[in-house]
Amino acid sequence: MEEEQDPLWLFGDQLGPHIWSRGDHEERDIILVESQSAFTRRGGHRQKAHLLLSGMRHLAAELGDRAHYQRAAGYREALIDLGRPVVVYEPTSWAASRFVHRLADEGLVSEVLPNPSFALSRIDFQEWAGGKKHFRLEDFYRSQRRRFDVLMNGDEPAGGRWNYDHDNREPPPKRSTLRIDDPWWPTEDDIDEQVRADLDAMDVEFTGADGPRLFAVTHEEAQSALTTFIDQRLPTFGKWEDAMLSKDWTMAHSLLSVPLNLSLLDPLDAVHAAESAARDGSVGLAAAEGFIRQILGWREYVWHLYWHFGPEYLSHNEYDAHTPLPDWFRDLDADAVTAHCLSDALAGVRDHGWVHHIPRLMVLGSHALQQGYDPAELTEWFRANFVDGFDWVMPVNVIGMSQHADGGLMATKPYTSGGAYITKMSDYCRDCEYDPRTRLGESACPFTAGYWTFTHRNSKKLRANQRTARSVASMTRLDDIDAVVEQENHRTRF
Structure with a gap:
């Protein structure tokens, strides 16, 4: 008889299929824990709390019987109640990482796996960083382009330049908005309605205004948001990337930072979508490169330096x-x-x-x-x-x-x-x-x-x-x- 695999415990920012369906994980049960203490302790913006709960609950609904959704006072209590050890990906903070490793010492976690939410592994970054004391984005970005063969023609950057930042600094036009197609917007459903009611009932002082929900919380929604951006907004993005208009809060930006940081999208999928649009001529190279630099360059750079510098950085x-x-x-x-x-x-x-x-x-x-x-x-x-x-x-x-x-x-x-x-x-x-x-x-x-x-x-x-x-x-x-x-x-x- 085949031994049953330990379930996979997912945090609220590990929600995409490239996280929970990779390797042998298609056979594992999925554990999702809604921790009351996490919300009470950290508070924050009301819409952020909504996105996290909505994302977890939507994933549980999508996975059906495979998902075990637990509401508990805290994560440790939920795992004790589960009664069996879990596999988990390395979480995305120093504090959470220390906590997970303590749970492993207690026998509640059987294995801590490398986090797959970023293109470059932490081991590969450390090899790249070597003994450097100071870091510059441009050096890292060029190494990323070469490593993942993005916007490259052999050994040279597409178009002969690595960076089109100078072309992406134009002031805004003399009108109140850019007058381009809207970003993709989500449609709230019964899950969002229940999330809102549950947040209303929490004894937590949130900041900011309540919804409506403005960002993707499922992989399908994130794919729609990405497609809409690439097809309708990316051509305008680069030119006015650094501009501000008081009546146009989104400008030509993608609004993909939330689904990316919830790990609903594989970052390389977003990068390759922009690269393909540049290769087939549907968007200019400067616009595509500016977007790719944000994800393959800046987002990865920030992630790896967070771990490299350590808690004392604060x-x-x-x-x-x-x-x-x-x-x-x-x-x-x-x-x-x-x-x-x-x-x-x-x-x-x-x-x-x-x-x-x-x-x-x-x-x-x-x-x-x-x-x-x-x-x-x-x-x-x-x-x-x-x-x-x-x-x-x-x-x-x-x-x-x-x-x-x-x-x-x-x-x-x-x-x-x-x-x-x-x-x-x-x-x-x-x-x-x-x-x-x-x-x-x-x-x-x-x-x-x-x-x-x-x-x-x-x-x-x-x-x-x-x-x-x-x-x-x-x-x-x-x-x-x-x-x-x-x-x-x-x-x-x-």
């Missing part, structure tokens, strides 16, 4: 920033903010749990850097309030890229700017009470004044970086810099 604080997040920022109170760009970004997080990478980096992140918000607290804020913000996602994005708090381990400079950048790349300044050209007085733009104040406060470190030394030189030529710094040190309205 303690980095290069600019000695310790200002607590203000209540209006923590509470997503967009109505308390005057600056149009900052108010709109907060409203996007409140209403959708999502804004694209430029509002994240050049509005929310830039504001936080200028104000000296504590980088660890800010990282947790991003994790909790973004629907795609899992533990592995935010440390490198915030500590490294946004706040440069790691001192340059994975980026070459802090990313911040004055109002001129926002004026160029958006329509926000047209009807804002603040003037992006003004740094002193009632109409002083908090980004323009904040930029010079940040430069003044950190001039010694910025002068030592060749990429920011010019900013310090420009700051020293301002005859009103002391007045600007004094003004910003007492600013109470943004």
Whole structure:
């Protein structure tokens, strides 16, 4: 008689068929655990909680009798109640990994398998990283392209260039929206209705507004979202990838970060779909390359650096920033903010749990850097309030890229700017009470004044970086810099 296989326990971000049907897993029962303590302990955005529960419950419905769906006080209690050991994939956070290995020591987990949600294995990354102390995305991205033979013509990149980022920085058109086809939108069903009722009944303080559900939670939905993006939106994506319009929160972005981070899609499937569109001429090479760089480059880079840097990475604080997040920022109170760009970004997080990478980096992140918000607290804020913000996602994005708090381990400079950048790349300044050209007085733009104040406060470190030394030189030529710094040190309205 053939020995029965241990069931496969899936976390809520391990929901795609490339996770649970690979190898011999087609014969295993699937365990899904809805942990009350996980929601109570971590809270976060209401729509994020909805997506996680909806995704797990939809998968249980799809798998039928093969799935064992347990609601329990916690994961350990559920596994004890199950009464047999389980196989599990390595989870996606330091804390969860330690917990799973403790369960293995207790005999509740029989095997911990490598996580298959990313193209590159952690072993292969460590081999690539070697003894490096500092990392650059472009080096990693080129190695990924070669390794997986994506947009390559033999040993050379398709089109003769590795990176079309320069072509993907155009300011938005002079209209209120891009006027392109909508993204794919889900249709809520009875499962979503029950999820909403159950969340209403939970004794948890969630942030943000409730639904409707805006992101895919099943593999079939994710495939539809990917197909819609490739066929209808990718041609426009690259050109205005970095642009912002106040009445067009999605622009030409794919909205695939949630299904990718729930592991509903194999990342290489999304990459190959974009590559095929470029190869057959249905989209431009610059648009396809920009999208591929986000997934095969940046997403993989962030994942691997999260594990490579380790838990101590969160303690980095290069600019000695310790200002607590203000209540209006923590509470997503967009109505308390005057600056149009900052108010709109907060409203996007409140209403959708999502804004694209430029509002994240050049509005929310830039504001936080200028104000000296504590980088660890800010990282947790991003994790909790973004629907795609899992533990592995935010440390490198915030500590490294946004706040440069790691001192340059994975980026070459802090990313911040004055109002001129926002004026160029958006329509926000047209009807804002603040003037992006003004740094002193009632109409002083908090980004323009904040930029010079940040430069003044950190001039010694910025002068030592060749990429920011010019900013310090420009700051020293301002005859009103002391007045600007004094003004910003007492600013109470943004």
